[in-house]
Amino acid sequence: MLAASPVWATDVPSGHSVELYEVLVDAVESETWLRFRFIAPHIARGEGAVEYDVAASDMMHLCAALALPYSAEYALAGDVIVISLADRATEFGVADPEATQFFEAFRPVDNTCIWEGL
Incomplete structure (x- = not known):
């Protein structure tokens, strides 16, 4: 496990800001997965929350604009890149029914992200 250091914050196509808090x-199985976990308060439940269809384009953007360069900078090689958005920090692998979370998987191919569809 690698902690994201320093914390990276960036804007996404939906116009919101997200913060990388954990990698x-x-x-x-036989693959290496790189999991980029972001806090995205704008996906919280309720009126005005960003829905999955909008967040999906944000996740594609995060893969290409942040995960690929981060992987290169820190010499991380992975077969799959998973981008997750959560409205709050959550512990990996522990269910949190109060949290809103979205996930997408991508294959890094020739410095691009190819959607895998979990």
Whole structure:
């Protein structure tokens, strides 16, 4: 497991700001998965919340604009990049029914992100 340091904040196509708070590297079967976990308060439940269809384009953007350069900078090699958005910090692998979370998986190919569809 790698902690994101320093914390990276960026704007996404929806016009909101997200903060990278954790990067995890783990094995899933025979593959290495890089998990980029972001706090995205704008996806919280309620009126005015960003829905999944809008957040999906944000996740594609985060893969290409942040995860790929981060991986290169820190010499991380992965078969799959998972981008997750949560309205609050959550512990990885622990259910939190109060949290809103969205996930997408991508294959890094020739410095681009190819959507995998979990």
